[in-house]
């Protein structure tokens with residue numbers, strides 16, 4: 001049976017879940033025409049991919065991001081290591097920044113590395129994300145949430161995304177990194193452009209825009225890194241810089257790439273988690289009232305949001321040798337997309353998977369991935385979402401959506417509402 005799945009269409013973006021169901025049912029390993037990606041949609045098979053980094057390499061992440069820079073991922077030729085247009089873009093970049101584009105390509109960050117390199121990088125960056133460090137952030141996260149809500153709830157109608165779920169994680173990650181508060185808007189702009197340009201925009205990429213964002217982003221961080229070398233502070237950039245040189249250490253380019261990854265990985269995802277979660281909860285008034293009035297239900301609500309409509313729908317892997325999944329052969333060097341969001345709706349794993357249910361057992365959901373690349377920021381994201389919702393629910397007795405339709409962010413990898421206009425009854 002042929003499956004009509006187009007991850008780049010607006011219709012799919014509005015609701016990809018019936019398409020994932022069709023894939024799981026009829027084509028659990030589906031080769032996408034054109035780009036030639038192999039989509040893996042069943043829970044068991046997604047888990048298999050994530051458990052076997054020796055067969056399914058994360059180098060694909062670097063390749064796709066770099067290649068996407070030139071042509072837009074849906075148009076690229078998977079048989080080429082680096083698309084010539086991407087090389088051209090990076091050569092331009094090198095002129096203004098004074099470093100070799102090949103070095104940039106050859107310096108994958110933790111998310112795009114395989115063992116043993118991955119082990120080394122993860123060992124270093126883990127230091128910034130210990131449970132103790134994250135727990136210590138709670139009072140400040142709460143204060144940031146309260147201040148944003150003070151402003152937002154002065155109005156009867158507001159956009160929750162631009163006024164709450166964007167500023168909260170952007171402010172937190174910028175403070176964790178130790179970058180200047182007045183640049184928050186720039187961070188958001190840079191990470192938006194990088195995400196929509198380099199990770200699967202529907203509309204293809206605009207290399208000039210992307211190049212400009214990347215240049216600004218890199219120039220800013222290079223300067224920040226340089227400053228911390230001269231004058232270390234009590235922030236993550238300083239800790240990373242301190243880890244440069246020596247044995248288990250980051251190179252300067254690795255420090256830069258990690259800072260960039262954190263900014264992108266740590267912002268949009270948490271924003272989308274909160275947006276998707278609230279959209280789902282608003283469809284279930286009885287559950288909304290229970291979660292709103294019982295803070296103990298906020299953590300299970302956040303986990304169910306990760307399962308039911310996760311911010312990271314799928315990511316890239318690449319076969320290191322000929323492989324077979326669910327009886328389908330995948331040749332060496334193929335791009336494989338494990339669809340986390342589809343695995344999380346697989347009835348073989350979750351009872352009535354299409355029902356949003358804050359009481360369900362969500363253990364085993366793949367919203368943060370699995371295995372060696374399991375999300376480094378999971379505890380931070382959980383903290384931000386929990387505290388953000390706790391504070392919101394203290395202040396409102398009712399929330400009502402103002403737009404019947406939801407417009408989603410411009411990426412097939414990431415999912416979340418661009419805006420969420422609401423009217424509130426305050427407590």
Ligand code: HEM
Pocket residue numbers: 058110111112122173261262265266267269270273310311312315316340366367368369370372373374375376377378380381
């Ligand atoms: C709700 C929010 C988030 C979601 C849904 C999410 C999801 C994910 C997923 C699915 C992966 C696995 C990637 C793979 O297997 O290739 C991942 C990895 C990662 N995430 Fe998150 N993430 C979130 C928030 C954050 C935050 C707040 C940070 C940092 C501040 C962060 C930093 C990272 C990093 C550095 C990795 C790579 C880890 C590695 O390769 O070892 N994420 N995330």
